[in-house]
Amino acid sequence: MNKYSDISxxxxxxxxxxxxxxxxxxxxxxxxxxxDKDAALLAIATALEADEMSLIAANKLDMEAGKxxxxxxxxxxxxxxxxxxIREMVQSLLEVAACHDPVGEITELRYRPSGIQVGRMxxxxxxxxxxxxxxxxxxxxxxxxxxxxxxAAILRGGSEAFNSNHAIAACIQQGxxxxxxxxxxxxxxGTADRSAVGDLxxxxxxxxxxxxxxxxxxxxxxxxxxxxxVIKHMDGICHVYIDDRADFNKAIAVAYNAKTQRYGTCNxxxxxxxxxxxxxxxLPVLVQMxxxxxxxxxxxxxxxxxLSGIKMAIEDDWYTEYLAPILAVRVVKDIExxxxxxxxxxxxxxxxxITQDYGRARRFLREVDSSSVMVNASTxxxxxxxxxxxxxxGISTGKLHVRGPVGLEGLTTLKFIVxxxxxxxx
Amino acid sequence: MNKYSDISxxxxxxxxxxxxxxxxxxxxxxxxxxxDKDAALLAIATALEADEMSLIAANKLDMEAGKxxxxxxxxxxxxxxxxxxIREMVQSLLEVAACHDPVGEITELRYRPSGIQVGRMxxxxxxxxxxxxxxxxxxxxxxxxxxxxxxAAILRGGSEAFNSNHAIAACIQQGxxxxxxxxxxxxxxGTADRSAVGDLxxxxxxxxxxxxxxxxxxxxxxxxxxxxxVIKHMDGICHVYIDDRADFNKAIAVAYNAKTQRYGTCNxxxxxxxxxxxxxxxLPVLVQMxxxxxxxxxxxxxxxxxLSGIKMAIEDDWYTEYLAPILAVRVVKDIExxxxxxxxxxxxxxxxxITQDYGRARRFLREVDSSSVMVNASTxxxxxxxxxxxxxxGISTGKLHVRGPVGLEGLTTLKFIVxxxxxxxx
Numbered sequence: 001m002n003k004y005s006d007i008s009x010x011x012x013x014x015x016x017x018x019x020x021x022x023x024x025x026x027x028x029x030x031x032x033x034x035x036d037k038d039a040a041l042l043a044i045a046t047a048l049e050a051d052e053m054s055l056i057a058a059n060k061l062d063m064e065a066g067k068x069x070x071x072x073x074x075x076x077x078x079x080x081x082x083x084x085x086i087r088e089m090v091q092s093l094l095e096v097a098a099c100h101d102p103v104g105e106i107t108e109l110r111y112r113p114s115g116i117q118v119g120r121m122x123x124x125x126x127x128x129x130x131x132x133x134x135x136x137x138x139x140x141x142x143x144x145x146x147x148x149x150x151x152a153a154i155l156r157g158g159s160e161a162f163n164s165n166h167a168i169a170a171c172i173q174q175g176x177x178x179x180x181x182x183x184x185x186x187x188x189x190g191t192a193d194r195s196a197v198g199d200l201x202x203x204x205x206x207x208x209x210x211x212x213x214x215x216x217x218x219x220x221x222x223x224x225x226x227x228x229x230v231i232k233h234m235d236g237i238c239h240v241y242i243d244d245r246a247d248f249n250k251a252i253a254v255a256y257n258a259k260t261q262r263y264g265t266c267n268x269x270x271x272x273x274x275x276x277x278x279x280x281x282x283l284p285v286l287v288q289m290x291x292x293x294x295x296x297x298x299x300x301x302x303x304x305x306x307l308s309g310i311k312m313a314i315e316d317d318w319y320t321e322y323l324a325p326i327l328a329v330r331v332v333k334d335i336e337x338x339x340x341x342x343x344x345x346x347x348x349x350x351x352x353x354i355t356q357d358y359g360r361a362r363r364f365l366r367e368v369d370s371s372s373v374m375v376n377a378s379t380x381x382x383x384x385x386x387x388x389x390x391x392x393x394g395i396s397t398g399k400l401h402v403r404g405p406v407g408l409e410g411l412t413t414l415k416f417i418v419x420x421x422x423x424x425x426x
Numbered sequence: 427m428n429k430y431s432d433i434s435x436x437x438x439x440x441x442x443x444x445x446x447x448x449x450x451x452x453x454x455x456x457x458x459x460x461x462d463k464d465a466a467l468l469a470i471a472t473a474l475e476a477d478e479m480s481l482i483a484a485n486k487l488d489m490e491a492g493k494x495x496x497x498x499x500x501x502x503x504x505x506x507x508x509x510x511x512i513r514e515m516v517q518s519l520l521e522v523a524a525c526h527d528p529v530g531e532i533t534e535l536r537y538r539p540s541g542i543q544v545g546r547m548x549x550x551x552x553x554x555x556x557x558x559x560x561x562x563x564x565x566x567x568x569x570x571x572x573x574x575x576x577x578a579a580i581l582r583g584g585s586e587a588f589n590s591n592h593a594i595a596a597c598i599q600q601g602x603x604x605x606x607x608x609x610x611x612x613x614x615x616g617t618a619d620r621s622a623v624g625d626l627x628x629x630x631x632x633x634x635x636x637x638x639x640x641x642x643x644x645x646x647x648x649x650x651x652x653x654x655x656v657i658k659h660m661d662g663i664c665h666v667y668i669d670d671r672a673d674f675n676k677a678i679a680v681a682y683n684a685k686t687q688r689y690g691t692c693n694x695x696x697x698x699x700x701x702x703x704x705x706x707x708x709l710p711v712l713v714q715m716x717x718x719x720x721x722x723x724x725x726x727x728x729x730x731x732x733l734s735g736i737k738m739a740i741e742d743d744w745y746t747e748y749l750a751p752i753l754a755v756r757v758v759k760d761i762e763x764x765x766x767x768x769x770x771x772x773x774x775x776x777x778x779x780i781t782q783d784y785g786r787a788r789r790f791l792r793e794v795d796s797s798s799v800m801v802n803a804s805t806x807x808x809x810x811x812x813x814x815x816x817x818x819x820g821i822s823t824g825k826l827h828v829r830g831p832v833g834l835e836g837l838t839t840l841k842f843i844v845x846x847x848x849x850x851x852x
Contacts, residue, residue, distance in 0.1 A: 027769065031793050104792060110814070116803050118813050123795065125825055208825050229655060229826050250848030257850035343453065352844075365843050366530060367457050369549065377542050377846025386851070387544050387842065388536070399551055399634050400655050401827040404842045416813065416830045417791050418778075420803025422676030424683035425812070 007191055015199040018154060018187055019206025022127040025184035026152035030124045034101040036179050037148055041097040044175030045090045048140065051171055052086050058167035059136065066160050078134040081164050089140045089168075092391055096144040099390040102408050103150040106417065114426075117419040122412045124150030126208040129200050130393070131156045131222065133214035136164035142211075143172050143186045145393045149411035152185045154207065156200060158214075159192035201226035211406075213394055231406060234397045235321040236266030236349040238379040241338040241364070243355035244277030250376055251278075251354045255286055257378040258352065260293045264323050266395060267350050267372075267382040271318060271328040273338045279331045280306060287329070295325040302331040318345040335360050339367050346370065349397055350382040350404075371397060371404035433617055441625035444580060444613055445632025448553045451610035452578035456550045460527040462605050463574055467523040470601030471516045474566065477597055478512050484593035485562065492586050504560040507590055515566045515594075518817055522570040525816040528834050529576040532843065540852075543845040548838045550576030552634040555626050556819070557582045557648060559640035562590035568637075569598050569612045571819045575837035578611045580633065582626060584640075585618035627652035637832075639820055657832060660823045661747040662692030662775040664805040667764040667790070669781035670703030676802055677704075677780045681712055683804040684778065686719045690749050692821060693776050693798075693808040697744060697754040699764045705757045706732060713755070721751040728757040744771040761786050765793050772796065775823055776808040776830075797823060797830035 007014045029037075048055070059081035066076050102122050109119030128151045130142045139157060146153035157165035169188035176183050189196055201210050201222055210230045212222045219232050240258050242251045258269035274282060279302070287297050287307055297303075298313035310329075317328040318341070332338045335353070342351050352374035353364040361375045372382040382404065384392025389407025396402045402410035433440045455463075474481070485507035492502050528548050535545030554577045556568045565581060572579035583591035595614035602609050615622055627636050627648055636656045638648045645658050666684050668677045684695035700708060705728070713723050713733055723729075724739035736755075743754040744767070758764045761779070768777050778800035779790040787801045798808040808830065810818025815833025822828045828836035 027795075030795070112812065112814055114807070114812060116807055116812075118807075121791065121799075126795070224653070227650070229824075247848065253848055253850050254846075261851050354848075365547065369453075369456070369552070370841065372842040372844060373547075374844040375846065377844045377849045378851050380851035381540070381542055381544075381844055381846075381849070382842070386538065386540060386542075388538055398655075399839050401839075403839060413825050413827075413829060415796065416798040416808070418798060418800040418803045418807055420680075420801065420807075422673065422679055422780075423803045423807070424679050425687050425804050425806035 011191065011193050011195050012199055014191065015196055015203065016206070018189065019127070019203045021184040022152040022154050022187060023206050025182040026124070026127050028182050029147065029152055029185045030103070030126070030150045032150065032181060036181060037101070037150070038097045040147060040175045040179035040181050041093050041144055043178040044140070044144070044172050045093040047171035047174040048086060048090050048093070048168070051167070052083060055081060055086060055164070055167045056083070058163040061163045062161050071160065075134060075160070079136070079161055079164070081136050085137055089137050092141055093144050095390045096148050096408075099148065099408055101148065102412050109417070109419075114423060115420070116423050119417050120414040121417050122409070123415050125411060125413050127152045127154065127206060128411065129154045129156065129207045129210045129228065131197060131200070131210065131212045131214070131218070133158040133218060134161060136161045136168060138213060139165045139168040139188070140172070141391060142393055145391060145408060145411060147185060149408045151411055154187050154189065154200065156189045156197060162192055198225065201228055204228050211394055229401070231394070231396050231402060231410070232398055233266070233394045235347040236268070237271065237319065237321050237345065237347040238267055238269050238349055239271050239273055239342050239346060239351045240269045240379060241273040241332070241335070241342070241351070241353045242275060242278060242282060243335060243353055243357060243360055244275035245357040245360065246278060246354040247356050248282065251282055252286055252289070254352065254354055254376065254378050256289055258380055259290065259295060259327050261378070261380045263325050265380070266321075267379050268323070269327070269379050270320065270322055271330065271345070273330050273332050273341055275335075275338070276331055276333055279303075283307060283329070290327060293325070295327050298326065298328050300330040303329050321347070335364065339364070342368055342370070347397060349395070350374065350379045352377060352379050371395070437617065437619050437621050438625055440617065441622055441629065442632070444615065445553070445629045447610040448578040448580050448613060449632050451608040452550070452553050454608050455573065455578055455611045456529070456552070456576045458576065458607060462607060463527070463576070464523045466573060466601045466605035466607050467519050467570055469604040470566065470570070470598050471519040473597035473600040474512060474516050474519070474594070477593070478509060481507060481512060481590070481593045482509070484589040487589045488587050497586065501560060501586070505562070505587055505590070507562050511563055515563050518567055519570050521816045522574050522834075525574065525834055527574065528838050535843070535845075540849060541846070542849045545843050546840040547843050548835070549841050551837060551839050553578045553580065553632060554837065555580045555582065555633045555636045555654070557623060557626070557636065557638045557640070557644070559584040559644060560587060562587045562594060564639060565591045565594040565614070566598070567817060568819055571817060571834060571837060573611060575834045577837055579613070580626065581612065581614045582623060583614070588618055623648075624651065627654055630654050637820055655827070656824075657820070657822050657828060657836070658824055659692070659820045661773040662694070662821075662823075663697065663745065663747050663771065663773040664693055664695050664776045665697050665699055665768050665772060666695045666778045666780065666805060667699040667758070667761070667768070668701060668704060668708060669761060669779055669783060669786055670701035671783040671786065672704060672780040673782050674708065677708055678712055678715070680778065680780055680802065680804050682715055684806055685716065685721060685753050687804070687806050689751050691806070692747075693805050694749070695753070695805050696746065696748055697756065697771070699756050699758050699767055701761075701764070702757055702759055705729075709733060709755070716753060719751070721753050724752065724754050726756040729755050747773070761790065765790070768794055768796070773823060775821070776800065776805045778803060778805050797821070
């Protein structure tokens with residue numbers, strides 16, 4: 001770990017110091033050569049591999065403290081750092097190093113009537129604050145993405161993972177030192193004090209964007225109080241709409257996969273919408289498959305009418321992200337009603353239509369205002385890896401700057417460049 | 427004007443009603459055909475032309491009230507609506523209509539190893555709140571850009587231009603009605619009450635982004651209080667750096683143009699930086715030209731040493747956006763010191779280097795973190811029209827979502843689209 005800024009003068013002074021160091025480091029890292037950034041990533045990976053034992057020992061301290069505090073098993077599960085987790089961290093660092101460097105890319109460079117050339121250059125955002133809970137592997141993943149995209153990062157992990165995060169941060173510092181990049185390019189906050197977060201999200205002078213990763217309450221609190229822009233990931237209330245012109249087998253396959261492939265992920269389908277005309281043909285088969293997989297189905301009036309033993313869904317169900325083997329099912333008249341339902345109850349995350357009808361596929365793609373809109377594909381594909389980003393720092397459900405999975409490109413911005421040869425404006 | 431939402435139940439209820447109407451209208455306008463949006467723009471232009479007399483009469487009321495209130499001449503000047511202003515408004519509507527529609531454009535649609543195709547579709551942001559001062563022509567310009575980009579707009583003009591703005595808004599309503607687009611797609615607030623702005627900038631549920639146009643204090647107040655994201659335009663402290671490998675004639679031409687072509691614009695040069703090695707050759711000529719044009723020069727120690735009669739610049743000068751015929755001049759050692767100066771004192775708006783040196787041009791483009799970075803061209807080119815956007819709603823000095831001149835594309839965002847044929851995630 002780099003020498004911490006001095007914390008003895010109070011949290012606020014400490015945070016300003018951290019902010020200043022980050023800003024200074026960002027100027028250097030923003031112009032670092034790709035080769036040097038990649039060397040740092042590889043050196044960090046090497047350090048993590050070499051320090052496996054001490055990482056696990058540090059994690060053990062957190063696990064014991066967590067158990068003593070009575071943390072829930074699910075939380076302890078996310079907190080635990082195994083050899084396998086470390087191997088995956090190393091792997092993800094190598095993947096980020098292998099990604100093409102987005103910084104400096106020039107696009108749309110065109111001559112204007114005045115004779116100047118105007119184009120856009122992709123540049124780092126600057127300083128990124130990442131606030132996250134439990135999972136210590138976020139430390140390495142977030143640092144790697146920020147670094148490769150030329151940003152300085154200020155990391156604030158959960159207090160329950162303090163020892164694990166700082167052990168990983170020490171490896172990051174080793175990697176930065178070896179590749180001669182500034183240690184302040186990745187700073188892990190040296191305090192578990194809550195007021196540090198309050199300062200972090202309001203230091204517009206030193207921080208350009210905040211990325212919170214955690215539960216809904218964390219993100220809501222940060223969004224409410226932050227004056228620094230926030231790239232946030234709220235609920236994933238994802239829908240699959242099976243149109244009456246859907247192919248039977250594709251509909252079954254996609255609707256089954258979207259729910260059962262994994263339950264706890266944000267891109268899992270939470271509500272199935274199905275056109276009236278095809279519902280009696282498809283629902284009996286599909287619901288039986290869900291039941292066999294242990295999924296509880298909650299149906300609308302119409303669903304309950306022709307399928308027995310289904311729990312009736314209440315209004316709240318349409319608004320719920322279950323993150324569990326529960327599925328709400330609603331029969332709708334047509335695509336019109338499906339789009340209305342998604343617009344009213346959805347969270348603009350990921351929604352899919354299953355149809356063989358060209359016009360309806362085209363309409364759904366255009367009219368559904370979600371970060372990922374799909375035709376004949378499982379909502380589970382909404383993922384940085386599947387989209388080809390190599391890695392993601394989160395999924396944005398906001399509309400500005402970046403929507404959907406946020407990879408390297410989402411951590412950059414565009415500036416204009418103008419090339420002339422003594423041109424003046426007349 | 428469309429029938430106002432009911433204001434008798436208090437401002438907050440009124441604002442929620444405005445927000446709901448805007449959200450509902452945005453769903454329709456976001457999927458409107460290009461043809462219909464363009465027809466609306468042309469119909470608005472026709473209505474403005476036809477209503478010239480009543481627009482000028484309404485403006486007269488504002489001007490008289492303004493004079494009675496003792497508004498400053500500069501403010502009255504911005505408030506006045508002449509026949510020429512109306513012709514220019516009409517012209518800018520025609521230009522926006524002629525622009526290519528960015529909505530729905532699909533880019534980067536590529537096959538992934540899983541067999542799905544993943545691409546991005548450009549879509550409207552949703553509902554845009556525009557808060558502006560004095561100039562009534564912003565009413566038509568902002569409405570046109572929001573409309574063409576498929577967004578609903580809520581406009582809040584200055585109270586001093588109330589009558590003028592509402593006369594223009596009436597023409598907008600005529601145009602929307604003729605082309606069968608929802609009248610609520612452009613709402614002009616029916617109140618001059620200040621608390622309406624406070625509500626507007628915090629209605630995240632109904633409004634996706636706020637664009638303030640006005641003086642620094644307006645923008646600072648809005649940025650501080652808004653919970654809705656703000657696309658803001660702060661100072662333009664623009665620099666031209668004349669390198670010691672600059673071409674003499676190009677340096678003189680660009681540095682003269684960047685200051686004197688217009689004084690009150692944000693892309694006007696406010697500080698001239700010049701390399702030591704070329705300063706004694708260039709400064710005497712250039713400073714004489716500035717003086718002949720009536721520009722007051724404030725110089726650093728070194729400038730004052732070899733040029734007589736120059737006022738000494740103080741630290742504050744380097745931070746100042748004069749918007750007037752005043753120029754700060756500083757002699758620097760080299761490009762390194764020039765970039766440091768820009769990074770410390772600049773506002774990340776527009777900065778230019780004048781050089782014939784390939785490596786230094788390349789370095790300046792990469793290292794200067796401003797929304798527009800230029801080589802051998804006047805900073806006055808940083809403008810939506812010059813960059814080829816047809817029109818601009820402002821210039822963003824923020825880093826997220828959009829930097830520099832904001833045209834139609836800046837009023838849109840990107841969603842992911844996924845095209846499969848029954849693909850599931852394994």
